[in-house]
Every structure is written in structure tokens, then in C-alpha cells.
Amino acid sequence: MSTQPIEPPVEAAAPPSAPSPSAPLFAGQGLGCIRGDRVVFRGLNFACQPGDALLLLGRNGSGKSSFLRVMAALVAPAAGHLLWQGQPVQDDREAHGLRTRYLGHADAIKPVLTVAENVSFWVRLWAPEVADVEAAVHQALELFDMGRLADVPGRFLSAGQKRRVNLARLFAAPGQVWLLDEPTTALDKASIAVLEDQIAAHRARGGIVALSTHTDVVLPGARAFHMEDFSPHREGLAENDDDDSAFGWTEG
Numbered sequence: 001m002s003t004q005p006i007e008p009p010v011e012a013a014a015p016p017s018a019p020s021p022s023a024p025l026f027a028g029q030g031l032g033c034i035r036g037d038r039v040v041f042r043g044l045n046f047a048c049q050p051g052d053a054l055l056l057l058g059r060n061g062s063g064k065s066s067f068l069r070v071m072a073a074l075v076a077p078a079a080g081h082l083l084w085q086g087q088p089v090q091d092d093r094e095a096h097g098l099r100t101r102y103l104g105h106a107d108a109i110k111p112v113l114t115v116a117e118n119v120s121f122w123v124r125l126w127a128p129e130v131a132d133v134e135a136a137v138h139q140a141l142e143l144f145d146m147g148r149l150a151d152v153p154g155r156f157l158s159a160g161q162k163r164r165v166n167l168a169r170l171f172a173a174p175g176q177v178w179l180l181d182e183p184t185t186a187l188d189k190a191s192i193a194v195l196e197d198q199i200a201a202h203r204a205r206g207g208i209v210a211l212s213t214h215t216d217v218v219l220p221g222a223r224a225f226h227m228e229d230f231s232p233h234r235e236g237l238a239e240n241d242d243d244d245s246a247f248g249w250t251e252g
């Protein structure tokens with residue numbers, strides 16, 4: 001099967017060549033995404049200023065993770081532009097990597113490292129400017145009541161404990177944009193409340209968060225994205241979900 005690029009919509013005009021003071025801090029214009037040989041979403045626009053939150057909703061496979069990975073510049077958009085202060089993110093992907101904190105589905109916990117060593121690894125990778133790594137790790141673990149397990153190897157953690165260690169990375173290695181893929185999975189209610197409080201504090205400091213979820217998360221004033229709204233399936237594939245010809249694909 002051959003694939004063709006998605007035509008950028010009209011609003012995805014070429015980005016300006018110099019930073020624009022009036023531009024949103026972080027934006028996507030006319031974003032389209034292909035995974036494998038399928039269009040997952042297209043025509044997706046977002047604009048974030050400091051303190052903003054995006055809530056990504058939709059059924060399994062609707063594209064929430066893909067959208068987060070596009071925002072993290074881990075997946076290149078098949079159409080449209082990802083912009084930081086009006087400038088294409090692709091012009092300086094290293095800077096984007098330094099400002100973003102992407103937490104995927106899988107907990108990035110190395111089984112042979114202790115809890116503290118796992119978080120330290122990420123602080124050194126993400127935030128080399130942090131001078132006292134040990135203190136930052138300790139403080140972050142305490143937020144999730146994980147300090148008492150600091151010396152326990154990752155392989156002994158429960159699912160919820162792994163998730164808490166994974167999230168502790170956010171607090172130990174500060175970054176302006178949090179991109180969180182179903183962060184509440186396996187968390188108990190108390191831990192979800194801690195996460196909600198920390199997201200609120202992050203936003204109050206001018207941080208941005210985009211979060212996918214299948215459960216209720218308190219995210220005041222968040223802009224909700226229902227991913228099905230950006231799916232090509234919405235435009236006539238309801239009766240034959242596998243008919244790629246309706247996307248404009250041709251069999252190779």
C-alpha cells in the first residue's frame with residue numbers, strides 16, 4: 001500500500017521566519033498524523049499560553065498518544081506545523097526536548113536500579129542544570145510518599161508505585177511543558193489528588209500541560225480535545241471502518 005502526504009488545510013500557512021510576540025507560546029496549526037499507513041487525525045489546531053491545559057479524550061486508538069507524541073516532536077506531523085513562540089519546533093528540536101517532559105504509557109523504570117537511582121537518571125538526562133540531584137529526587141519522591149522506598153529496586157514495585165516513581169521525574173526535573181499519557185493509570189485516589197495538585201502548581205508557575213485520560217481528572221479551565229472530531233473516519237467511514245480508499249489511500 002502506498003501512502004500520500006495529507007494536504008495541509010488552508011489555515012496551516014507557512015510559519016513566520018522570526019519570533020512573534022503575539023504568537024501563542026506553544027501551538028499546532030493544521031496538524032495531521034499518520035501511524036503506519038493510516039491517517040489518525042488531521043486538521044488539528046491548538047494554542048497554549050503559560051498556564052494552559054489540554055485534555056485529550058477519545059476511545060482506544062483515537063489518537064491521544066499520537067497527538068502527545070507529535071507535541072513532544074517524537075513523531076513528525078504529516079501535515080501542519082508545530083510552533084514554539086511562532087517558530088517551527090523542528091528548527092530546534094533539542095530546545096524542545098529540554099522544555100518538554102513526555103511521559104508515555106509505559107513506566108520507564110529500570111528493574112535493577114533503585115527507586116532513587118531511577119529518578120536520578122532522568123534528572124541528569126532532562127535537567128543537567130539541577131545542582132543537588134539527590135535533594136531534588138528526595139523531594140520529588142516524598143510528594144508521592146515514595147521516599148521510604150528510595151532504596152528498593154524497581155523490579156519490586158507495584159504498578160501504582162511504578163507510576164508514582166515515573167511521575168516523580170516531573171517534579172525532580174522541572175520542565176515547562178508536561179505531556180502525560182494516561183498518567184492516572186494504576187494510581188490510587190490519594191495519588192491522583194497529589195498529581196492534580198502538582199499540575200495546578202505547575203500551571204500557576206506558567207507551565208503547560210496536555211494530558212490524555214479515560215478517567216476523571218480535575219483540570220480546571222482545560223480545553224478538551226475529542227480526538228474523534230479530527231479523525232477521517234468521522235467523514236464517512238462509519239459503515240466500513242477498514243476502507244482506506246476514503247482517506248485518499250491507494251493500494252500499492
Ligand SMILES: Nc1ncnc2c1ncn2[C@@H]1O[C@H](COP(=O)(O)OP(=O)(O)OP(=O)(O)O)[C@@H](O)[C@H]1O
Binds near residue numbers: 060061
Ligand atoms: N507505532 C505505530 N505504528 C503503527 N500504527 C500505530 C503506531 N502507534 C499507534 N498506531 C495506530 O495509531 C492509532 C492511534 O493510536 P494511539 O495510540 O494514538 O491511540 P490512543 O487514543 O492513545 O489509544 P488508547 O486509548 O488505546 O491508548 C491506532 O489505530 C494505532 O493502531
